[in-house]
Amino acid sequence: MEARQCLRTLAQINGGGGGKRRWKQGGDEPRRRKRRMLVAPAVEVDHFDSLPDDIIVTVLSKLSSSANRPQDLFSAFLTCKRFHVLGNHSLVLSKANARCLAVRVKAWSEAAHGFLQRCVDCGNIEACFILGMIRFYALGNRGSGASLMAKAAIRSHPWSLYSLAIIQFNGSGGSKNAKDLRAGVALSARAAFFGHVDALRELGHCLQDGYGVRRNVNEGRRFLLQANTRELVSAIASLPAWKNGPHRRATTEGIAEAAAAAAAGGSPLLSDFGWNLPPPEPHPANRFLVDWFQSSPTRLPEDLRLCSQRNCGRPETRRHEFRRCSVCGVVSYCSRACQALDWRLSHKAECVPPAIFVADVAAGTD
Secondary structure (H helix, E strand, O other): OHHHHHOOOHHHHOOOOOOOOOEOOOOOOEOOOOOOOOOOOOOOOOOOOOOOHHHHHHHHHHHHHHOOOHHHHHHHHOOOHHHHHHOOOHHHHHOOOOOOOOOOOOOOOHHHHHHHHHHHHOOOHHHHHHHHHHHHHHOOOHHHHHHHHHHHHHOOOHHHHHHHHHHHHHOOOOOHHHOOHHHHHHHHHHHHHOOOHHHHHHHHHHHHHOOOOOOOHHHHHHHHHHHHHHHHHHHHHOOHHHHOOOOHHHHHHHHHHHHHHHHHHOOOOOHHHOOOOOOOOOOHHHHHHHHHHHHOHHHOOOOOOEOOOOOOOOEOOOOOOOEEOOOOOOOEEOOHHHHHHHHHHHHHHHOOOOHHHHHHHHHHHO
16 A cells, blocks of 8 residues: 555656646756846936046136136035035136136125135136235235235236336335336336236336336337227227127238338327227226225225226325326326326316416416
C-alpha cells in the first residue's frame, strides 16, 4: 500500500496532476510568466546646478560691464544664493562700469561705501575714481581721495587724469602757493590723448592764454576746434536717428572735413560760439557731488562756493579758489572747460556788468 503511493506515473512527474512546472506545446522550454514592467517616475533635473562656476562668473562679469544702473547687478545677486556668492567674485567687481557703480546720495551708507571699496580692492579703476572724488570733495578726506584718483590715473583713466589736473591748477586741498600749472598742463595733455573732451578744451585755453605753458594762439585754437568737433560728433552720433543709420559714417567724416576746413580758413569755433548742442552727460561721480551739496546746503561752508557749471559739482576747498567771471563777478568756475560750457549753455544770456560799474560808465560818458 505504502509502496504504491510512492510510485507516480511519468505524466504526473512531467506536470500532470497539478504540478507547478508546465511545458509549452511542441517545445521543451518552460513557459515563463510575464512580469509587469515598473516605469520609474520622471525626475526633474536642474541643469543650473550642473554649470561650472567659471561660466556663471563670466556671465555676471558681462552683466556688470554692461549694466545701465546698479539695480541691474544687485537684482541678479538676489536671484539665488549661488549668484549672491559668485557675484562678489573679484572678476565680476573688477569689470563693473561707471553706470553700474553710480551710487545715489539717497542710497549712500556704510554698505555702499564698503561696496565701492571692495571694487577698488579688486582693481576697478572706475571705482577708484568715483570713491576718490567722493572722499576728496564730499567727505573731505583729501589725501585718500587724491591717492585713489592717482591709482586710476596711473592706469590711464582719462577722468582721473583730468580731475587731478584741476586739482593742480587750483591747488585744491592746500594753499594758493600749492598750484602746479605745469603739472596741470601735463595731466590735461595726457587726458586729452585718451579722448577726454574737457581736457582737450582746457589744454587749448592754456595754450591760448599762456597759462602754465608757452603761449601759442594758433595751436590752442586748433585744440579748441578739435574739442568742439568731437563734442559735435558725439552729440549727433548719440541721436536715435543717427545711431544705426547708413549715413552715420559719411556725416562724421563730413563734420571732420568741415572742421579742418574751418581751422584752415579761420572760421569761428563750433560749440563755444553758438552751436546749440545738448550738454554732455555728467560722470556719475560729478552727479553724486551735485546731489550731495544740493540735498544738504549746510555741507558746504558759507564762505566757499560750488562750480557754477551745474553738472560739475566740485566745491572750493578754500576761499576764492575758483576763478570768477571777469564781467559780472557772480559766477565762479573750477576750470576753463566748465566756464566755456556754462557760457554756451546759460551764462551768455545772463552775464551783465554790475550796476555800480554801469552807473560809473554812464556818469563818465555824460
